[in-house]
Amino acid sequence: MKHPNITESFYYKIDPPAGIEDAHVRMSCHNHAAEDFGIQIEMNDISRSLMPEDDILPYQEEEFDEMENKRLKLLAGKRFHLTAARAYWYYGIKADK
Numbered sequence: 361m362k363h364p365n366i367t368e369s370f371y372y373k374i375d376p377p378a379g380i381e382d383a384h385v386r387m388s389c390h391n392h393a394a395e396d397f398g399i400q401i402e403m404n405d406i407s408r409s410l411m412p413e414d415d416i417l418p419y420q421e422e423e424f425d426e427m428e429n430k431r432l433k434l435l436a437g438k439r440f441h442l443t444a445a446r447a448y449w450y451y452g453i454k455a456d457k
Contacts, residue, residue, distance in 0.1 A: 363450035366443060374444050380455050387448035390441040397438035404431050 362371060377383035408427045416424050 361454040383448040383452040390445035394441040
């Protein structure tokens with residue numbers, strides 16, 4: 361039972377649920393992780409906002425690049441967990457019928 365909007369290859373990245381209850385627990389865990397990623401993204405954005413926007417000094421360029429790379433990694437992690445949660449949600453809905 362695979363979500364129609366999730367690619368087949370994604371399912372190789374997550375464990376299959378043992379049943380409806382397991383799917384619900386896994387969905388909840390991935391939602392919690394996505395929430396945490398959201399908080400980390402917000403913290404990264406606040407740190408970034410404390411840097412000057414127009415006049416990044418040479419010694420700040422590396423820090424700025426690191427923040428941008430961190431944001432990208434955090435967004436990818438959040439996307440993974442949201443997709444996994446949706447996959448488990450779909451399993452739970454379909455298996456329940």
